[in-house]
Structures are given as structure tokens and as C-alpha cells.
Amino acid sequence: xxxxxxxxxxxxxxxxxxxxxxxxxxxxxxxxxxxxxxxxxxxxxxxxxxxxxxxxxxxxxxxxxxxxxxxxxxxxxxxxxxxxxxxxxxxxxxxxxxxxxxxxxxxxxxxxxxxxxxxxxxxxxxxxxxxxxxxxxxxxxx
Amino acid sequence: xxxxxxxxxxxxxxxxxxxxxxxxxxxxxxxxxxxxxxxxxxxxxxxxxxxxxxxxxxxxxxxxxxxxxxxxxxxxxxxxxxxxxxxxxxxxxxxxxxxxxxxxxxxxxxxxxxxxxxxxxxxxxxxxxxxxxxxxxxxxxx
DNA sequence: CCATATTCTACAGTGACTGTAGATTTGGAG
DNA sequence: CTCCAAATCTACAGTCACTGTAGAATATGG
Numbered sequence: 257x258x259x260x261x262x263x264x265x266x267x268x269x270x271x272x273x274x275x276x277x278x279x280x281x282x283x284x285x286x287x288x289x290x291x292x293x294x295x296x297x298x299x300x301x302x303x304x305x306x307x308x309x310x311x312x313x314x315x316x317x318x319x320x321x322x323x324x325x326x327x328x329x330x331x332x333x334x335x336x337x338x339x340x341x342x343x344x345x346x347x348x349x350x351x352x353x354x355x356x357x358x359x360x361x362x363x364x365x366x367x368x369x370x371x372x373x374x375x376x377x378x379x380x381x382x383x384x385x386x387x388x389x390x391x392x393x394x395x396x397x398x
Numbered sequence: 399x400x401x402x403x404x405x406x407x408x409x410x411x412x413x414x415x416x417x418x419x420x421x422x423x424x425x426x427x428x429x430x431x432x433x434x435x436x437x438x439x440x441x442x443x444x445x446x447x448x449x450x451x452x453x454x455x456x457x458x459x460x461x462x463x464x465x466x467x468x469x470x471x472x473x474x475x476x477x478x479x480x481x482x483x484x485x486x487x488x489x490x491x492x493x494x495x496x497x498x499x500x501x502x503x504x505x506x507x508x509x510x511x512x513x514x515x516x517x518x519x520x521x522x523x524x525x526x527x528x529x530x531x532x533x534x535x536x537x538x539x540x
Numbered sequence: 541c542c543a544t545a546t547t548c549t550a551c552a553g554t555g556a557c558t559g560t561a562g563a564t565t566t567g568g569a570g
Numbered sequence: 571c572t573c574c575a576a577a578t579c580t581a582c583a584g585t586c587a588c589t590g591t592a593g594a595a596t597a598t599g600g
Contacts, residue, residue: 261577273557291565293578309528313500330517337521338511345504348497355494358456362487369480375472379479386451403546433596435547
């Protein structure tokens with residue numbers, strides 16, 4: 257029987273995060289000791305590891321909820337899981353493309369800055385005038 | 399004199415976002431009509447455009463606050479602005495490296511999925527067992 | 541003058557946690 | 571068995587950068 261702290265250490269999760277997952281229904285309500293502390297088994301450890309790994313791959317908790325549901329029903333078609341992963345892949349590719357545009361622009365800003373005073377700072381100048389940008393970077397939160 | 403909606407349209411910002419920027423002190427309190435509606439001038443338009451552009455480049459509002467402060471004092475050294483931009487560049491590069499690792503892993507997952515049922519779905523299998531990953535992807539929120 | 545569009549304030553909600561306060565429980569040493 | 575420090579408990583507020591909502595007031599064109 258594993259205490260919540262052990263589970264946390266083994267999966268690289270904060271204790272509060274585990275309780276949060278329980279609260280939103282991603283993790284099941286575990287058994288309790290007489291004193292009211294949570295005790296977990298191996299199944300819960302595996303489930304939490306699954307969740308954390310999916311988070312590391314950038315899946316949202318909603319997507320993870322679906323993946324866990326699929327994983328709980330081995331007779332269901334794999335197609336859905338494949339679609340979720342495919343969607344995630346396309347999102348990652350999109351974010352990379354956007355970041356690439358940002359990188360180019362930032363590099364240019366930094367390299368062109370000659371180090372005088374802010375009156376003719378290249379960094380600030382580019383920020384002031386969008387038309388100086390070579391690449392398009394229209395979305396926020398890329 | 400520009401109404402808040404005009405400012406919003408011209409800069410691609412939501413009206414509430416402009417009020418939010420005012421609330422946190424990023425935008426100044428503008429003049430008001432007799433009826434209490436906000437009216438802006440060109441200076442505010444420029445300032446908002448600066449903010450939005452910096453947001454598109456991924457700067458946090460805190461970094462933008464510093465950049466605006468530097469921009470307001472043309473006699474200060476450019477060095478600080480350069481450092482902020484450099485920091486942002488390194489962050490973007492880090493995020494790109496992480497996303498690259500994710501992309502590799504997701505691609506592998508999706509391509510190896512043969513389309514049976516979830517019992518032997520490659521996507522779910524990889525999520526279940528971290529050791530199957532070829533690349534390291536340790537940080538969440540990359 | 542009136543209808544419609546815009547703006548106002550104030551507050552709650554988002555996602556995915558993280559942090560805090562104050563009380564209780566647990567596990568091991570003596 | 572007693573004591574103590576570490577871990578855990580609940581409940582709630584805070585983070586970031588917005589976004590959405592309700593209900594009232596204001597502005598504008600016909």
C-alpha cells in the first residue's frame with residue numbers, strides 16, 4: 257500500500273497534483289487508512305504514470321481522459337486513439353512552425369542591436385513597428 | 399478620439415483585453431467622455447500595438463512591462479532590452495528542442511499503430527511504458 | 541425620437557496546476 | 571508506551587493571460 261507521497265515521488269508528480277487529478281475524476285478515489293489518508297496500489301501507480309507520460313507529450317487532460325477511457329476498454333477500436341495522437345502530432349508541428357518564425361525574428365532583433373541607448377535600440381524599434389518583421393507571426397501563444 | 403472598440407479592431411485585440419491591460423497597469427487610464435466611455439489617442443494605439451506585437455513574439459506581460467519602461471526612457475542603455483530579447487530567444491530555442499523530441503515520439507506512435515483494437519494499440523502501449531520512448535522528453539508544458 | 545450597436549462595471553471561468561494555513565495522522569526512536 | 575518530526579488531511583486562494591457573462595448605461599445614424 258503506497259502513500260500519496262510515494263506515488264508522487266515515483267511518478268515525478270506533486271502531491272497536490274494527484275489530489276487535483278482525483279478531484280477532476282482522472283484518478284479514482286483510493287482506499288483510506290483508519291485515519292483518513294489515501295493508500296494506493298500498483299494499478300493506480302500505472303494509471304498516474306500513463307497520465308504523466310501523456311502530459312509530457314503535450315496531451316491535454318481532456319485528451320488523456322479519452323485515452324484512458326479507451327485503454328480501459330481493450331475491445332474498442334484503436335482508431336480513436338490513433339486519431340487523438342494524430343491530432344496532437346499536427347498541433348505539435350503547428351507550434352514548431354510558429355516558434356521557428358519567432359526564433360528568426362528574435363535572432364534578427366538581438367543580432368542587430370548595436371548596444372547604444374534605447375532611443376535607437378533595434379529590439380524596441382522592431383517591437384514598435386510590425387512592418388519591420390520579415391516573417392509572419394500572427395498567433396499569440398505559439 | 400478613438401473608442402475602445404476601434405482600438406481593439408485596429409490592433410486585433412479584444413475589448414476586454416484592453417481593459418485588462420489597463421487594470422494591471424500596462425495601459426494608462428485614458429480620458430473619458432461625459433458618459434464615462436474611454437477615449438484614446440494615437441499614443442495609446444502605438445503602445446497597445448507594441449504590447450500585442452511583443453505578445454506575438456512570446457514575451458510575458460512582465461517582460462513587456464520592462465520593455466515599455468525602457469522604451470519610455472530613451473536615455474537608458476539598450477543593454478537591458480537586448481538581454482530580455484536574448485532570454486526570450488533562448489526560451490524559444492529550448493521550447494523548439496523539446497517539441498522536436500515530442501514530434502519524433504508522436505510520429506513513431508502514430509505510424510506504428512496498425513489499427514486493430516485498443517488491446518494492442520501502439521499509441522496506448524507507448525503511453526503506458528515510458529521506457530519505450532527513444533527520446534527524452536522530461537519537462538511538461540514544452 | 542428611437543432603435544441598434546457599443547460600452548460600462550463587476551465578477552466568474554479557463555487549464556493545469558501550485559501554494560498556503562492550520563489541523564490531524566503516521567512511523568520510528570528511545 | 572510516549573514523543574516527535576515528517577507526512578498527510580481539507581479547504582481555499584493564487585498563477586498567467588486572458589475570455590465570457592449579465593445587466594445597465596451611453597452613443598450614433600436614420
